[in-house]
Amino acid sequence: MTPDEHRTMRESLGDYAIGRLPDGEAAAVRAHLDGCAACRAELAKVSSVLPALGGVDPKHLDRTPVPPADLGERIVAAARAERRPAPRRRLPTSVAAAAAAVAIVVGGVAGYAVGDYDGIPREPVAVQASAPEIRASAVAIPHTWGMEIVLDADGFRPGATYRVVVEATDGREVDAGAFIGTGAAPMVCNLNSSVLRPDASGFKVLDTAGSTVLRGDLTPA
Ligand SMILES: [Zn+2]
Helix, strand or coil: HHHHHHHHHHHHHHHHCHHHHCCCHHHHHHHHHCCCCHHHHHHHHHHHHHHHHCCCCHHHHCCCCCCCHHHHHHHHHHHHHCCCCCCCCCEEEEEEEHHHHHHHHCCCCCCCCCCCCEEEEEEEEEEEEECCEEEEEEEEECCEEEEEEEEEEEECCCCCCEEEEECCCCEEEEEEEEEECCCCCCCEEEEECCHHHHEEEEEEECCCCCCCCEECCCCCC
């Protein structure tokens, strides 16, 4: 892959994370993610920012350009003004992420965390939190390149960074990305790991000290 192709791939991740890519392009992105740990990490970062944009101080969104304060209003106004479907335009990642966060706020993507995703059924995962303030549910989505976990939660310490690892049946713990806690504000995180669903036995959410604050158990597939 040339640096140019790689950059194009990066630009698609925002749309990919919010499910806006047409099937063909989404398949190409998935195929690339399969072989590229850097882009998987980037996708995890993009995904973790989606919910954070809704409720976290922009100062915590390191290295992510902060969208203008009135962007949400402008997007909603533009959406109201323009009822007919427009050709899909590739947005910079941060704008696509902000648009997704706004859509969640206005209820435009109700059902974002439930049902099928690309026609792949979601498997509920039993989760257990170590602290009473953390309320969470999770689903696992088996992909050809690995397993995605969609974590729907609140109660994680606002602004704190959490790391997620998938536990493999052979004892490995494989990085699945990170997210920023949003306190009482609900968040939805898409976490991706290269562990295939049949090889996964669970996942853990770790705080910065490395302590497990949430675990999910995956029964053998
Ligand atoms: Zn890549």
